[in-house]
Amino acid sequence: MVKRFTLPKIGRLCQSKSFQSVYRSGKSYANKQLVLYVLPNLSATRRVGFAAGKRLGSAVLRNRLKRLLREAYRLNQEKFVSGVDLVLVARQPLINAGLAQVTKALLDLSNKAKIMRKEV
Known part of the structure; x- marks a missing residue:
């Protein structure tokens, strides 16, 4: 069976209120x-949001950074524990x-935050 590495809508932080609480x-x-901001949630799901502030540059550049963050997370999402809300800021x-x-920066921070799944 082929694993699908998608980032479903239920796994994303979309509202400003959600970002602010994290x-x-x-x-x-x-x-x-x-x-990396980490906030435990009460559900069994893991939600993630991506941010790049205006100080980083133009909208084109900020969108590129968020795409890079999304892709790095998407490829490694099975390595993270469930039950947390995450916000990644470039x-x-x-x-x-x-x-x-x-990807290396994301995995380093995840280890530091202790949100990586223990390999069996």
């Missing part, structure tokens, strides 16, 4: 490229990064 009540972890050094660097 920013306010969640715990943050940061490195040079990313900031930082300035991410502008010149490729997918491999984004």
Whole structure:
């Protein structure tokens, strides 16, 4: 059977209110490229949101960064625990990064935040 790596709508944070609750009540972890906000939720699902502030540049550039973050998360989503809300925020050094660097930064922060699944 082939695994499908999709990012379903139920697994995304879409509303501003959801983002704000994660920013306010969640715990943050940061490195040079990313900031990761983690907030435990009461459901069995994991939801994720992606952000890139206006300081990073034009809309085209910010959208590219969010696409990179989405792809890095999508390819590794089975490695994360369920029951958390995540927000990934891009930082300035991410502008010149490729997918491999984004993925490495994401996985490093996830290990730091202890939201990686234990491999059996």
